[in-house]
Structures are given as structure tokens and as C-alpha cells.
Amino acid sequence: MSSRKLLSILCLHFLLVLPVSWGEGAVGGVSSPQKPGTTHNEPDIDAEQREKMIKDMAKEANKQRQEDLKEDTVKLLELATELKQYVDKTNENVMSLEVMKKAEQIEKLAHSVREKMKAN
DSSP, X not given: OOHHHHHHHHHHHHHHHSOGGGGGTEETTEEOOOOTTOOTTSOOHHHHHHHHHHHHHHHXXXXXXXXXXXXXXXXXXXXXXXXXXXXXXXXXXXXOHXXXXXXXXXXXXXXHHHHHHHTO
């Protein structure tokens, strides 16, 4: 997992678990006085900003995932081409260790691509 993706996930997690009371002025169990003329029924601007940040972070995470998918599929194509070249060099009686390793790499990368696609 890339560090950028991990950072996005962590930021998203912390935004989701922030107590609602923080937006109402309570910090560390100490409540600050309410501003004159405000009520608890007014929309919480901080909540709106937090919601926008969450949406932006999700959008960025999707964008990063798509870029990762493109890179992985390019790598899959390269590995498959290399595998074909190795297989072309072998005969029906000999299967090289390199061919087996290359096939295993392809399998792992294909599984990773499939999991990233499911995450959408």
C-alpha cells in the first residue's frame, strides 16, 4: 500500500471519529461558553467542512487507486510478455524455474488488481 494512500485512509479515519462535541466547543471535557445568538439547531459549519473534506479525500483515494491500477496493468502486460518469451524458449520436456516464478508474479499481481477493482 502506498504511503499516500495510507495517509489518506488515516486522515479519513480520524475525521470520522472526531467527537461531534468538538464542533460545539467542548475540548478536553471543558465546555466553552456558547456565542450569543446561536442555538444548537443551527447548521454546524465545521460538520459541513468535515463532510467536504471526507468527500475530497475519498475522491483523491479513488484517483490514486485508479493510477495504481493503470501501473499494475502495465506491469501485468510486461510480465505476461516476458512469460511468453520464456515459454517459447522451453520445450515440452523442460519447464524452467524462471517460467514458474514469472507465472507466480503474474498471479499475485492479477489478484492485487482484482482486489483494487473490488474496492470501488
